[in-house]
Amino acid sequence: MSEAEPEQKIPEVKEKEPKYVYGPGDPPPLNIFLHWCKGCNICIAYCPNKVLEPDRDGKPVLAHPEKCTQCAICWLHCPDFAITSNYK
Amino acid sequence: MNKTVIKSDVTHHYLRPKKKFPNVWCAGCGNGIVMGALIRAIDSLGYDKDEVAVVSGIGCSSRMPVYLDFATLHTTHGRALAFATGVKIAKPHMKVIVITGDGDALAIGGNHFIHACRRNIDITTILIDNKIYGMTGGQFAPTTPGGAIATTAPHGNYEKQFDVVKLAIGAGASYVARGTVYHVDQLEKLIVGGLKKKGFAVIDTFSNCHTYFGRFNREGDAVEMIRWFKKNALPVEAVEKIPPEKRVGKFVTGLIYESDATEFCDEYQMLVDRLAGKGNAQ
Amino acid sequence: MLEYGKTKLLQGNEACVYGALYAGVQFFAGYPITPSTEIAEGMARILPHIGGKFIQMEDEIGSIAAIIGASNAGCKSMTATSGPGYSLMQENIGYAYMTETPCVIIDVQRGGPSTGLPTKIAQADMMQARWGTHGDYNAIALAPSSAKECFTETVRAFNLSERFRTPVTVLTDEVLGHMREIMTIPEEGELKVHKRQKPDVPPDWYRHFEITPSLVSPMAAFGEGYRYNISGLTHDPDGFPTAVPSEIKAKLEKLHHKIDNYLDEITSFRTEMMDDAHVAVFSYGTVARASYQAVKMAREKRIKVGAIQPFTIWPIDEARIKSMLDGVKKVIVAELNMGQLFYEIQRVAPKSTEVFHLGRYDGEVMTPLQILQKIREVL
Numbered sequence: 001m002s003e004a005e006p007e008q009k010i011p012e013v014k015e016k017e018p019k020y021v022y023g024p025g026d027p028p029p030l031n032i033f034l035h036w037c038k039g040c041n042i043c044i045a046y047c048p049n050k051v052l053e054p055d056r057d058g059k060p061v062l063a064h065p066e067k068c069t070q071c072a073i074c075w076l077h078c079p080d081f082a083i084t085s086n087y088k
Numbered sequence: 089m090n091k092t093v094i095k096s097d098v099t100h101h102y103l104r105p106k107k108k109f110p111n112v113w114c115a116g117c118g119n120g121i122v123m124g125a126l127i128r129a130i131d132s133l134g135y136d137k138d139e140v141a142v143v144s145g146i147g148c149s150s151r152m153p154v155y156l157d158f159a160t161l162h163t164t165h166g167r168a169l170a171f172a173t174g175v176k177i178a179k180p181h182m183k184v185i186v187i188t189g190d191g192d193a194l195a196i197g198g199n200h201f202i203h204a205c206r207r208n209i210d211i212t213t214i215l216i217d218n219k220i221y222g223m224t225g226g227q228f229a230p231t232t233p234g235g236a237i238a239t240t241a242p243h244g245n246y247e248k249q250f251d252v253v254k255l256a257i258g259a260g261a262s263y264v265a266r267g268t269v270y271h272v273d274q275l276e277k278l279i280v281g282g283l284k285k286k287g288f289a290v291i292d293t294f295s296n297c298h299t300y301f302g303r304f305n306r307e308g309d310a311v312e313m314i315r316w317f318k319k320n321a322l323p324v325e326a327v328e329k330i331p332p333e334k335r336v337g338k339f340v341t342g343l344i345y346e347s348d349a350t351e352f353c354d355e356y357q358m359l360v361d362r363l364a365g366k367g368n369a370q
Numbered sequence: 371m372l373e374y375g376k377t378k379l380l381q382g383n384e385a386c387v388y389g390a391l392y393a394g395v396q397f398f399a400g401y402p403i404t405p406s407t408e409i410a411e412g413m414a415r416i417l418p419h420i421g422g423k424f425i426q427m428e429d430e431i432g433s434i435a436a437i438i439g440a441s442n443a444g445c446k447s448m449t450a451t452s453g454p455g456y457s458l459m460q461e462n463i464g465y466a467y468m469t470e471t472p473c474v475i476i477d478v479q480r481g482g483p484s485t486g487l488p489t490k491i492a493q494a495d496m497m498q499a500r501w502g503t504h505g506d507y508n509a510i511a512l513a514p515s516s517a518k519e520c521f522t523e524t525v526r527a528f529n530l531s532e533r534f535r536t537p538v539t540v541l542t543d544e545v546l547g548h549m550r551e552i553m554t555i556p557e558e559g560e561l562k563v564h565k566r567q568k569p570d571v572p573p574d575w576y577r578h579f580e581i582t583p584s585l586v587s588p589m590a591a592f593g594e595g596y597r598y599n600i601s602g603l604t605h606d607p608d609g610f611p612t613a614v615p616s617e618i619k620a621k622l623e624k625l626h627h628k629i630d631n632y633l634d635e636i637t638s639f640r641t642e643m644m645d646d647a648h649v650a651v652f653s654y655g656t657v658a659r660a661s662y663q664a665v666k667m668a669r670e671k672r673i674k675v676g677a678i679q680p681f682t683i684w685p686i687d688e689a690r691i692k693s694m695l696d697g698v699k700k701v702i703v704a705e706l707n708m709g710q711l712f713y714e715i716q717r718v719a720p721k722s723t724e725v726f727h728l729g730r731y732d733g734e735v736m737t738p739l740q741i742l743q744k745i746r747e748v749l
């Protein structure tokens with residue numbers, strides 16, 4: 001056993017404790033102004049938690065709201081102010 | 089305006105209600121990102137809307153002021169800084185901000201740019217540097233990299249480029265920084281620093297023009313071009329630690345130069361006070 | 371600073387400075403150019419004493435830009451230059467027309483074109499004062515002919531620019547600019563000084579380019595509680611760029627008619643011995659001085675000749691000129707160029723009046739004898 005490669009210690013992936021928990025009555029993490037959004041895909045591509053997914057026109061849909069950690073990357077980078085947060 | 093506005097909503101409180109939205113820029117254009125950073129910077133400083141004047145020249149970036157609920161002056165190509173100089177001297181207490189592009193400020197406006205730096209007049213200049221003339225359809229600019237394709241450099245750009253930061257420092261600006269449309273928080277802080285600085289502040293802001301520069305040079309869409317800024321930026325604080333061979337092809341961001349040179353309006357006021365003190369007037 | 375009522379020996383250029391101070395100039399931006407530099411020098415000396423602002427910009431383009439910026443920030447503003455600088459300023463003068471920004475430009479004319487004759491006289495920027503920049507607009511340009519008139523016409527230029535929210539050019543020349551003459555500075559209040567019309571509506575109702583019945587919109591300044599957009603792009607009354615045909619037409623017609631509707635208020639003439647004149651000498655600026663002398667000499671020889679001198683070169687008051695020339699058989703347009711205002715008079719004169727041109731363009735002033743000779747020639 002000793003010559004063998006020491007067993008690769010698989011880092012135990014700890015399920016990240018979500019800071020924001022959106023209960024049924026809580027407002028959604030993000031608001032999307034579809035008539036200002038031009039479907040540039042920046043928010044969808046940069047969201048670290050894949051909260052947003054493109055609709056038919058390429059505009060963001062709040063697909064996984066529970067995953068939103070309010071990191072603000074989406075609305076900081078929106079060139080048209082078409083996405084805002086209800087928490088930050 | 090109540091102060092408890094959520095940060096992500098701040099921008100909406102500074103847009104002109106009577107103006108048609110969304111803005112005129114292409115989908116994904118960095119100009120909108122810069123506008124957001126500018127608004128949040130102004131908001132964080134708590135300026136009264138009446139004491140802010142935003143002056144711009146001609147070009148995509150210069151279409152920004154019309155959306156902003158301040159005193160806005162959309163001037164002629166390359167001359168924003170000269171107009172802004174007049175505004176600032178006439179009303180020194182006002183915060184004067186100039187929005188300009190790399191063509192607008194460095195090509196046709198180059199003479200006014202270096203003199204505004206030399207005078208060190210208290211104006212904050214956000215130079216949106218997208219390496220191309222976007223409004224007129226993709227001609228090369230004084231910042232377009234060598235070899236890059238543009239409609240007026242169809243066989244590759246054989247001209248050399250300005251280093252905006254060195255140019256501004258050499259001409260006398262007392263606050264010179266570089267930001268990008270990816271690093272929005274940093275950009276906001278650099279703008280805040282520029283606004284607080286009593287002197288000529290230049291923020292060379294790398295932005296993406298995927299419609300022309302990106303398309304002509306196969307640099308991808310907005311998402312990829314902005315991501316390139318993320319990968320290739322070297323914060324000025326960390327540059328020394330990075331070995332030279334690793335810096336190749338990268339660019340430095342952050343507050344790169346600051347001096348405490350006296351400011352133009354202060355100098356003029358000192359003259360006025362001196363003459364008043366002497367009392368005689370020929 | 372300004373010794374009201376005092377008699378002084380002043381250059382035309384200095385008289386322009388004192389006239390501007392009398393009119394309440396608060397901001398001057400300029401760039402050195404012969405033969406107008408004394409104006410910038412005077413401003414640099416005096417403005418800091420009286421709370422005014424002076425700056426020497428990097429070029430004439432920067433100078434006109436700075437005074438437009440300062441004017442929109444609430445200052446009565448002026449620049450001064452000569453032919454080459456006036457040419458450089460044209461694009462931004464057009465911006466001042468489009469954005470209806472009051473400002474005064476003194477053009478001390480010199481020999482042209484190009485570098486031409488920096489230290490010699492000419493009156494060859496006349497058409498440039500009307501059509502110098504691209505596009506349709508209406509211009510106001512004045513022409514003094516003495517140091518005293520340099521003073522009074524500069525005051526009038528400020529009044530007209532503030533009253534009609536437009537740039538106004540004062541056309542002098544190298545001789546007038548540098549020649550010293552005795553003049554008495556008017557008492558304070560003796561000459562009317564127009565105050566800019568402020569808005570009388572609250573900020574939310576304010577439209578910076580409101581199309582009012584008078585076609586002149588009240589003007590708020592930056593930093594005084596009114597926020598609005600100014601753009602060189604053709605715009606709607608709110609100052610927002612527009613491509614709507616009706617709004618484009620409305621804007622251009624506003625720029626045009628706000629001047630044309632007030633010809634009687636803007637134009638002013640001096641006439642001598644015109645009542646029974648068969649021949650008239652039409653001239654302006656320095657040449658007008660020679661014309662009055664020539665007319666006197668001709669009258670001594672019992673030649674029925676009179677003189678007409680416009681102080682307002684642009685706009686042309688066609689009806690008034692037509693009526694002044696009614697019954698006059700021949701009119702001589704005497705000017706220091708190869709024919710410029712001549713074409714306007716030719717266009718406007720009654721059919722019964724034959725129009726002649728007497729031009730001098732060798733850098734020298736026109737003499738009374740020269741004019742007298744032409745009078746005899748056309749008889």
